[in-house]
Amino acid sequence: xxxxxxxxxxxxxxxxxxxxxxxxxxxxxxxxxxxxxxxxxxxxxxxxxxxxxxxxxxxxxxxxxxxxxxxxxxxxxxxxxxxxxxxxxxxxxxxxxxxxxxxxxxxxxxxxxxxxxxxxxxxxxxxxxxxxxxxxxxxxxxxxxxxxxxxxxxxxxxxxxxxxxxxxxxxxxxxxxxxxxxxxxxxxxxxxxxxxxxxxxxxxxxxxxxxxxxxxxxxxxxxxxxxxxxxxxxxxxxxxxxxxxxxxxxxxxxxxxxxxxxxxxxxxxxxxxxxxxxxxxxxxxxxxxxxxx
Amino acid sequence: xxxxxxxxxxxxxxxxxxxxxxxxxxxxxxxxxxxxxxxxxxxxxxxxxxxxxxxxxxxxxxxxxxxxxxxxxxxxxxxxxxxxxxxxxxxxxxxxxxxxxxxxxxxxxxxxxxxxxxxxxxxxxxxxxxxxxxxxxxxxxxxxxxxxxxxxxxxxxxxxxxxxxxxxxxxxxxxxxxxxxxxxxxxxxxxxxxxxxxxxxxxxxxxxxxxxxxxxxxxxxxxxxxxxxxxxxxxxxxxxxxxxxxxxxxxxxxxxxxxxxxxxxxxxxxxxxxxxxxxxxxxxxxxxxxxxxxxxxxxxxxxxxxxxxxxxxxxxxxxxxxxxxxxxxxxxxxxxxxxxxxxxxxxxxxxxxxxxxxxxxxxxxxxxxxxxxxxxxxxxxxxxxxxxxxxxxxxxxxxxxxxxxxxxxxxxxxxxxxxxxxxxxxx
Numbered sequence: 001x002x003x004x005x006x007x008x009x010x011x012x013x014x015x016x017x018x019x020x021x022x023x024x025x026x027x028x029x030x031x032x033x034x035x036x037x038x039x040x041x042x043x044x045x046x047x048x049x050x051x052x053x054x055x056x057x058x059x060x061x062x063x064x065x066x067x068x069x070x071x072x073x074x075x076x077x078x079x080x081x082x083x084x085x086x087x088x089x090x091x092x093x094x095x096x097x098x099x100x101x102x103x104x105x106x107x108x109x110x111x112x113x114x115x116x117x118x119x120x121x122x123x124x125x126x127x128x129x130x131x132x133x134x135x136x137x138x139x140x141x142x143x144x145x146x147x148x149x150x151x152x153x154x155x156x157x158x159x160x161x162x163x164x165x166x167x168x169x170x171x172x173x174x175x176x177x178x179x180x181x182x183x184x185x186x187x188x189x190x191x192x193x194x195x196x197x198x199x200x201x202x203x204x205x206x207x208x209x210x211x212x213x214x215x216x217x218x219x220x221x222x223x224x225x226x227x228x229x230x231x232x233x234x235x236x237x238x239x240x241x242x243x244x245x246x247x248x249x250x251x252x253x254x255x256x257x258x259x260x261x262x263x264x265x266x267x268x269x270x271x272x273x274x275x276x277x278x279x280x281x282x283x284x285x286x287x288x289x290x291x292x293x
Numbered sequence: 294x295x296x297x298x299x300x301x302x303x304x305x306x307x308x309x310x311x312x313x314x315x316x317x318x319x320x321x322x323x324x325x326x327x328x329x330x331x332x333x334x335x336x337x338x339x340x341x342x343x344x345x346x347x348x349x350x351x352x353x354x355x356x357x358x359x360x361x362x363x364x365x366x367x368x369x370x371x372x373x374x375x376x377x378x379x380x381x382x383x384x385x386x387x388x389x390x391x392x393x394x395x396x397x398x399x400x401x402x403x404x405x406x407x408x409x410x411x412x413x414x415x416x417x418x419x420x421x422x423x424x425x426x427x428x429x430x431x432x433x434x435x436x437x438x439x440x441x442x443x444x445x446x447x448x449x450x451x452x453x454x455x456x457x458x459x460x461x462x463x464x465x466x467x468x469x470x471x472x473x474x475x476x477x478x479x480x481x482x483x484x485x486x487x488x489x490x491x492x493x494x495x496x497x498x499x500x501x502x503x504x505x506x507x508x509x510x511x512x513x514x515x516x517x518x519x520x521x522x523x524x525x526x527x528x529x530x531x532x533x534x535x536x537x538x539x540x541x542x543x544x545x546x547x548x549x550x551x552x553x554x555x556x557x558x559x560x561x562x563x564x565x566x567x568x569x570x571x572x573x574x575x576x577x578x579x580x581x582x583x584x585x586x587x588x589x590x591x592x593x594x595x596x597x598x599x600x601x602x603x604x605x606x607x608x609x610x611x612x613x614x615x616x617x618x619x620x621x622x623x624x625x626x627x628x629x630x631x632x633x634x635x636x637x638x639x640x641x642x643x644x645x646x647x648x649x650x651x652x653x654x655x656x657x658x659x660x661x662x663x664x665x666x667x668x669x670x671x672x673x674x675x676x677x678x679x680x681x682x683x684x685x686x687x688x689x690x691x692x693x694x695x696x697x698x699x700x701x702x703x704x705x706x707x708x709x710x711x712x713x714x715x716x717x718x719x720x
Contacts, residue, residue, distance in 0.1 A: 097608065099532055126611035136602035138621065149610035199606070206610055 036281045037270035039259075041069045045240055046091065046210060051105035053086050053095065053264075060086045063105075064266040066259060068210070073232060073241045075251035075272065078261035079287065084244045087261070088212050091242065092128040093121050110209070126153055129203035133215040135195035137187035137202070142179050145187040145198055146170060149206035165205055173201035174231050193224020200231065204239075211235065213243040217250065229254050248288055252276050260284045338698070342691030348480035348493060349435035349443040351406050351469060355385040355414065359426045362418055368425065373418055378411035379403075382433070389474075390465055401461060405469075407434040407493045434482065435475065437492035437685035442466055443477065446684055457684070483692060487658045488674065492685030495678070497693050499660045503573050503653070503668030504642060504700070510577020510664055511584060511641050516634050518581075519588030520623075523630075526589070527596040528618050547586035554583045555650030563651060570652035571667035579647045584637035591633020595626040628712040635708035639701050645672040671697045 044067035053061035061083045068074055076084040086095070093114060095101040107114050114124050126149070137145050146166045149155075156162035166183070170176040175197040179190070187198050196216055203211055213232070217225040232241060232254045245251050251258050252272055259269035260283070268275060268284040279285040359366070362376030386402045387393045393402050410433035417431065418424060434440075438457045441447050443466070453460050469475040486496030530536045558579035562568045568575050599622050607617040623630075648654065653669050654677065661668035669677070671693060678690040 092609065094605065094608065097604070122611050122613050125609055130605075130609035132602060132605060132609070134602055136600075136606040138603065138606060139625065148607075148612075152610065152612055152616065202606075202610060 035065070035266045036268040036284075037275070039066045039266065039269045041067045043069055045070045045110060046242075047106075047108040048087075048090070049106045049108075051087070051090060051103065051107060053083070053090060053104070054100075054102045055098070056100040060264055061090070062264040064261075064264075066266060066269060068240055068242060070240055071236055071238075072257060073236050073243060073255045074257045074259060075255035076242065076244045076259050076261060077246070077248060077251050077287070078267075080246075081263075082261040083264040084259075084261045085214055086264075088130075088214055088242060088244050091210070091212055092125050092130055094125075094130065096121060126206050127208055128210045128212060129206065129208035130212040131196070131199050131203055131214065131216045134219050135192055135199050137190070137195050137198050139186065139188050141184045142170075142187045142190070142198060143183040146201050146205045149202060153206055155206065169201040169205035170198075172204055172231075172235070173197045174227060175201055191224070193220050193227060196220060196224065196228060197231065200228070200235075204235070208239065210240045210242065213241065215244050215246060218246060225250070248276070260287060262287070338691050338694050341688055342693075342695045344444050345483060345688035345692035346480055347444075347477040348482060349440040349475060350432050350478050351435050351439075352474045353382065353385045353406070353410075353431045353433060354389070354428060355381060355431045356388075356428045357381060357414070357418060357425050358384075362415075363425055368422055370419065370422075373422060373425070374415070376415070376418070378414045378418075382406065382410045382414060385431075389472075390468065398461070401459060402465060404436055405439050405462060405465060407436050407491060409434055409491065409494050434493045437683055438462075439466055439475075440493055441684050443475065444688075483689065487660045488656060488669070488677070489658060490656075492681075492683050492689060495686070495689060497671065497674055497696055499657055500669050500671045500674035500693070501696065501700075502661050503576075504670045506573035506661060506664040506668065507577040507580060507670055508638060508642060510574050511580045512634075512638060514578060514581035515584045515588050515637065515641075519585050519634070519637075520592050520630055522585075523589045523592035523596060524618060524623065527593050528614070528622065543586050543589055547590060550646075551583055551644055552646040552650065554579050555647030557582065558647060559650045569665055569667070571655045571657065571669070572665050573653075573661065573668050573670075574664040575651050576648050576653050576668075576670060577664065579651060580641035580644055583644065583647065584634075584641045587637035587640065588634050591636070592626070592630045595629025595633065596622055598629060599625045624715075628715045631711045631715070632708050635704055635711070639704045642701060642704065643672055643697070645670075645676055648673050671700065 046068040048064060048066045051061055051064045052059060064083075064087060066074075066087075076088065078084050089095045090103055090107060091114075095103060103115060109124070109127065112119060138148065140148075143166055146169050147156075147162055150162060150165050156165055167176060167180075170179065175194060178194060179185075179198075187195065190198060196219075200211075200216075217228050220228065229250065232243065235241060243251075243254065255272045257269060258272045258275040260267045260275065260279075260281070262283050268279060268281040270280070275284065276288055279288060358381060361381050362378060363372050364376060365372035383399055383403045386405065387399055390402060393399055410431075413433050414431055417429070435443070438447070439462070442458050442463065447456055447458050449456075449463060458466075466475065482494055483496050485498055486494055487499030489495040526536060526539065558575055562575045562578055563570055568578075603621050603625065604617055607621050608614070612620065648670055652667075654673050655667060655669065656677070657667050657669055659666070675690055675693045675697065678686045678693060
């Protein structure tokens with residue numbers, strides 16, 4: 001369903017048309033070049049258009065346009081320092097916390113410009129949750145970790161409501177069975193994989209619309225990683241998920257679309273199968289075949 | 294690996310290990326030297342100060358003659374309060390020593406006990422008027438010179454002109470010892486009284502209370518202001534030339550000599566704001582200014598040490614910046630903030646120079662009842678006593694130092710306990 005949406009709905013067909021006609025593949029990224037593939041979708045939920053990000057004088061993101069549909073998992077891949085995390089952090093304005101960061105272009109969430117003056121950043125972050133590379137539970141109890149967001153936003157009318165939210169969130173994050181007898185133990189006492197699932201539970205407890213994940217498994221062992229990946233697959237039913245990952249296998253396993261970033265530019269974005277089996281851009285091919293990165 | 298390479302490695306290894314052993318020995322020696330100084334310091338202070346914990350007292354058989362203590366003869370409180378108690382004490386002493394005849398001897402025998410003795414008797418009479426006209430056994434403090442004699446600080450071998458106690462007085466004291474009328478008791482004056490010209494009556498209560506009031510003012514002012522400044526600079530202030538300037542200045546202020554703060558306090562708090570001189574409130578404010586840079590710098594360091602991941606976690610679930618700071622950053626930084634604050638307070642407690650400038654060096658007998666009343670502080674009291682010529686003030690100086698060190702020790706203990714408590718809650 002999503003696959004059809006994303007691959008067949010390319011509005012920007014110019015580049016791929018050229019390629020289909022057997023034009024030589026571009027070897028280098030040209031200034032202001034268009035991305036290869038299909039950055040635009042039919043029914044976009046999140047739309048980033050011509051986004052540029054600067055850290056002081058350095059430009060970290062160059063003219064990136066990308067749309068994200070509902071209920072899809074899109075993976076952002078690319079070598080270190082390519083700007084994929086920076087782009088991710090634009091989507092919930094976490095870059096605001098960095099004084100020198102400056103964002104240009106428009107990013108629309110459900111037709112609303114998130115960098116507009118009328119957009120409240122706290123409300124935005126409640127709608128766009130984020131899971132970080134290193135599990136970062138609060139040094140509080142498991143219960144309080146999950147209940148923190150709902151308490152902040154006043155999502156529960158009473159204690160029973162809050163209990164309900166905490167339990168369902170932990171359940172959705174696949175952690176409830178492991179911790180239900182020790183909800184009031186410290187969240188930092190859990191194993192790394194459990195901590196990361198606790199962070200996911202904390203994120204979904206505020207019922208966001210989109211979840212951003214910044215290399216959520218890079219600090220975890222393969223078993224914990226597998227659990228998180230299964231979880232991502234389940235979460236797709238309710239949320240749009242943008243995941244940054246260094247593992248191409250992971251991107252292939254969990255995502256429907258994959259976007260390849262290189263030196264701040266979005267080089268290629270397309271259905272995951274297509275990117276990994278038949279990359280259109282030379283740089284993408286070099287990266288996924290392991291020639292660099 | 295060829296043989297000569299192996300030899301070279303073995304040789305260099307031996308040299309390297311020797312160097313490491315030497316280095317460790319240097320470090321150990323340095324620690325030992327430091328410890329040695331500390332032990333010598335404590336031992337000296339203790340040796341000098343412990344004897345001040347006891348004070349010589351004399352038990353006098355006093356006949357409370359109605360003629361002397363009740364001049365109006367109506368036994369009213371007013372009349373008893375205006376009685377001549379000094380003569381009663383002197384008579385009591387004269388009766389103990391039959392050889393006391395002339396005025397000079399009477400004066401010399403009167404100098405055996407503290408000038409406070411007549412007040413002790415007066416208090417006793419006012420509390421129990423029915424003892425007028427009876428014989429009582431009255432315990433009075435011995436004078437400081439006799440106290441020193443009893444504690445063995447007077448060299449009896451010296452010529453009489455070289456001592457503060459005459460041969461006659463020594464003979465009287467020996468007689469008192471024989472009669473079992475003179476002995477050492479716990480020195481309650483040291484802990485119960487304010488300052489006095491007479492060493493046997495001088496106490497540190499006034500200075501202690503002055504220090505407490507001062508620290509109270511310092512904490513109430515420096516802690517909230519310092520933490521608020523640190524939080525603002527660290528979490529909310531934009532990074533620009535102005536905040537850089539402020540940061541540089543805060544660091545510089547931490548190094549300004551403390552007496553300069555005293556001058557500032559004199560000019561601003563006393564001359565301009567007309568706050569009372571010698572008052573703990575002024576001292577507290579000056580010490581607050583003095584400790585503010587320390588509090589700010591340590592609080593900033595503690596806030597900086599909070600992992601950014603916690604901040605991000607809170608922001609990402611939709612906490613505002615203020616909520617993030619107050620619900621996560623400050624609680625996590627609290628142990629460090631408290632440690633810095635208490636170390637700053639400990640420094641303030643030992644500070645003397647700025648207090649000299651604002652008049653807290655005055656001779657104040659009364660124990661202050663509040664931060665607006667004239668007072669002195671423990672380190673200033675040490676300074677004042679160390680400056681006094683009487684032999685008996687030497688041991689009292691050491692005793693005051695012991696109390697000051699005990700106070701500091703308690704504060705550091707509080708810092709450790711608070712840190713541990715907060716760390717347990719948040720880890």
